[in-house]
Amino acid sequence: MTMLGVPLWAVAASAVLYLAAAAAAVEVAWHRGLDALTEAGAHRLDLYAASLRSELGRYELLPAIAARQDSIKTLLAAPPDARRALLPAVDDYLQAVNRDAGSVAVDVIDLNGDVIAASNWNQAVSFVGTNVAYRPYFTDSLSAGNGRFFGIGTNTGEPGLYFASAVRDGQKVLGATAVKIRVDPLESAWRVPNEAAMVVDGNGVVVISTVPAWKFTALAPIAPQKQQQIQASRQYAGRKVDNLGYARLGDWRNGAWFARLPDWSHPGRERRYLVMSRSAPQAGDAIMVALDLSTARRQQQLAFAFVTGVFLIAAFYGLYAVQRRRVIVERLKAQDALQRANDRLEATVQQRTAALQQEIDERVLTEHKLRDSQQQLVHAGKLAVLGQMAAGLTHEINQPLVAIRTLCDNARTFFERGQSAQALANLARVGKLVENMALLTAELKAFARKPEASTVPVSLADALAHARLIYDSRIRDESVQLDIDIAPDTLVAAEPGRLQQVIVNLLGNALDALTGREAPRIRMGAKRSDDAARVTFFIADNGPGIDPHVLAHLFEPFVTTKPRGHGLGLGLAITSRIVEGFGARIAAVNLGGGGAQFTIEFVAANGGSIDSE
Incomplete structure (x- = not known):
């Protein structure tokens, strides 16, 4: 039997070796740590005895x-x-x-x-x-x-x-x-981390200690007779001497031993310490030091971690060697299979290459057709807008035609009467009306013309003015308040005809949304970004807004908010494709106070050059 490709007997032998090595390393580290603590404790006792002798000698x-x-x-x-x-x-x-x-x-x-x-x-x-x-x-x-x-x-x-x-x-x-x-200065001077120092008098009572809770407690229970003598001498101000809770557990080398004492860092608990003692300069007294065993335990942990790390590295290396050997064997087997598959693959590739080339040619042709279809769709969108504007344009053209006929009749009458001045004035007014009609038809021809594909710097204010001219009669007839805040020098990267189509579509949708509304209002404006690299154009109305369910899919084909029979839902889809062709982004939101707002973020243009992002 094997485990990850390694025999089970080898795994068991490695585990036994690891446990033995870890136990030996932990034991050696423990002994070395205790020896180091013993050496440090002896040095501390020498220092404490010298300082106590010096302090007492000053006053003796x-x-x-x-x-x-x-x-x-x-x-x-x-x-x-x-x-x-x-x-x-x-x-x-x-x-x-x-x-x-x-x-x-x-x-x-x-x-x-x-x-x-x-x-x-x-x-x-x-x-x-x-x-x-x-x-x-x-x-x-x-x-x-x-x-x-x-x-x-x-x-x-x-x-x-x-x-x-x-x-x-x-x-x-x-x-x-x-x-x-x-004795307070001595206690302060002796206080060091992970160590407790104390002086025990002839009664076995701790009289000097770096741990305040240990002071005036006895290492061993004091007999009642001795307690009476201590009370009579009032040596400890009449207080009863309690037992510290000290217990000697076992000896260690070099005069050190293990003892159980209260934990100075966690009151109410007890811990095991390494304790050493030295006679004090005062007869009958002793200096004792209790050393925290945590440093020795840390050395044990480091030794255990080291042995574990070595065995893990060895185990990983062994597994790597076994797996590498298996991989080499599998690779040799796979080479033969790969050669046979390669021969079959070459024949298949030759067959697929011919088929793929044919498929590529078909896709290129399809892409050209798709691009042409998109151009036709955009142009169809224009024509659809023109069809929607036919009624308004008919009214806009019929009015000057009726006026022209009336003025011509009046001019004939004036000539017959010999009033040539009035007749010439009427003819001048006829000329102006004809010029206005020619300007309107020119805008319609320019709007209906198929655009070029390239983008150039275009004045956003001019494009808006041309688009507004198409809807001027509707805006006037429906009493729509139109607020425009666009600087004349605001240039964007776009194609003039397509930009007009985008604005015409958005303006027409805004007018449709305001049908039947009181105090209809449309706001349009543009502003540059802080780095002047982009221009944000917006058009907002105070209509009913857009259904939230429709808003998420507003720019998809055949999605519309208009009643059945009043649109195919292609206008905004076409508008979105045109805007993306400019390298711009379009978005729509509902306003908090009512109505909807469309925003287009254009690439800014400067003079004859187009600013890049």
Whole structure:
């Protein structure tokens, strides 16, 4: 059995090889990613330990230096009622030291644990008068000479690190000096993406953390007795220390291990991290860093994608080779069949060539006949228009004939009476009437003449004037208001006779649409496009408009809006063919206020040359 031309055993072997290679690549990428995270974590721990040591070293000696100040020793040795006079000098000194060191506060504490002087003596929240006898840093300084303690301030509620040193007069302990520093700068400096850093004190409580939600929580549950000691020292401002939810899952190389911790980016969830630890400069404390495993997982994904891509390329290449081999075999088989078919085809082509040549000759002849028929159809359209105008033209010619007869009779009478002046005047009027009749018949002869096929620059205003002359009597008899807005120098590319036929057809249709309408009106106008390359001509009426069902097929043959017996529906079809022969476009729309409008977009002409599109 085969699949796409490849044996099934080969497909199965490739799949097994792919799975094995993908699993090995993912595992290697995972180990390399964890090793890279471990190396980065060790480097981070070194940096954090160095920065913590540097930050603590700035302030560790500050209480001991202040304890050597004579004014502080004098203040502590003086009776309580004599200290008021000594306080201003000590307060100013502590304020200057605190300002120069950048610490939170510097205090002087008597043996009872009362703060008798402080750098913030004149601030709204002052440490003066606060009793710190319960604080470990105070008790450690009296017993061991120095004390160090992390806690939350009982006055300010702000976490900080306290350093204290005993004030001695010889071997006698007079009290202690203490300095409080902030840890917020450390948290800001340690905050980097995909990593959480924290300092855990001797109680297992997170006291410094780049994740605010982890602060003042314990890595492991604190025993009730220990909770009581923490509450007594008010180390965390009397708050109960909750469990962080930390769980150690398994070890990794180079002192790193996996642990489950709350997800800092999605509160309420837990994630697995790679955790590393280093002892902090302060005894009993530890610096820990939790590294996001997403970078190692991305390396796994890249390794999997790489192996998959390699196997896909190999699979496609193999399929290509198999298919190519099949194609070559099929091509060789097809060549023999093609040769046999070619021989048969040559004989068939010779037979069809002769038949095709005959068919081409017949089509050329048919095209010539069709072109002649189109010319005849256009000319027939003209004659049809002339037939429709016969009644109006008869009236237009009969009127001057009757006038001529009357004037001639009067002239004969005037001559008989010897009134030659009046007779000559009548004959002059007869001459003008004859000239008008000759002008009208000339326009009719020009309209009826078969046009030339070529296009030349034609004045649109002149063509409209000739077309209007044919319908002048009808326009006058039916009281149609005719508004024309066409500049005399508007030239379009057209054939004069055919352009007149187009305008005659459109003007005749507009007049037919206005039959029986009140206040009939026809508007005609033309304007150039912005680039002067085209001229848009329109003719609009205020008639009933065009049936929407007819409008879509208006320029097709035998489509008409007139009653049966009043037209064959060829006028607009002929008009459309004539317009297309000019290289122009014709369209029709119904107007919003009633009536219809026909628009022709001509190619503009300039003088003796025709502008091209």
